[in-house]
Amino acid sequence: MFIFYILSFLLFSSNTNSQRCTSDQDCPTNYYCSVLDGCISSGNTLESACAVNPCQQNCRCVQSRIHGSGFYCDSPGFLGKTCTIPKPTLDCGANRILVTISDKILKEYGMVPANSYVRMGTIPPFRSTSLDFDQCSINTSSNGLFTYTIPLPFQSCGTSTFTKTSTNELTQVFTNEVWLNTKGMLFDVPVPIFRWTCAYSLDYSLVTSLIPAWILYRL
Known part of the structure; x- marks a missing residue:
């Protein structure tokens, strides 16, 4: 439990920046703003999520912090996380x-x-x-x-x-x-x-x- 706590603390600390902020523009490159925690490192996950388009059927990859994979696929009709489901x-x-x-x-x-x-x-x-x-x-x-x-x-x-x-x-x-x-x-x-x-x-x-x-x- 003690080791886990130390690792968790270090991981959290390495991803945060003491700089206070009100928007992403207040943070350094590759950081985003959390009003409670200050600037938090994005770990380049957003930039890399769409570096190679994971979306099929010519769907557009859109970077997103609210989705688990760091992206969603924008499509006028296809369904599925990567546009693999035929449109209704x-x-x-x-x-x-x-x-x-x-x-x-x-x-x-x-x-x-x-x-x-x-x-x-x-x-x-x-x-x-x-x-x-x-x-x-x-x-x-x-x-x-x-x-x-x-x-x-x-x-x-x-x-x-x-x-x-x-x-x-x-x-x-x-x-x-x-x-x-x-x-x-x-x-x-x-x-x-x-x-x-x-x-x-x-x-x-x-x-x-x-x-x-x-x-x-x-x-």
Whole structure:
């Protein structure tokens, strides 16, 4: 215990600087500001994290102190820590909205189907019947895909809607979110994956979008 304490103290001391600060600009090169502890060495981890791009599918590596690996991958559609998960598909049909997600997403976050599930709906969970919850929280895939079907009137799984007017055109917009979560635990630790949007105009032309939600929450 004594040896461990000494090593821990030395490690902490070597990574700190007595200089007080209010922002990173107040610190020497390769140090960042902690209001409580002063300037703390970054150990060049941020600079090296993206030196060789770890992101696949031409995704952009972004340095980050809040992520365990020192980076996250910025992508308009691909999922996973290094953009290894195929992007979801969104089909905004006239009678149903179809969303599919690769089942590889569970393994990416260290989850297994036995104690986790993919969830469509807002967090905290919307108030609904148990049947609706079962239909919106799935852990069984088919052909490598989790599939959600939202039938008319596009209100299941807590799907929200609003009306938008632009250039004299009236558009009805439907939107929802997809999360990962565990079950059988004392508390939830949901992981946001993406948000989808379908917009229906009066002439039935469609506008679709998939908005990744992991930039602020990504592990």
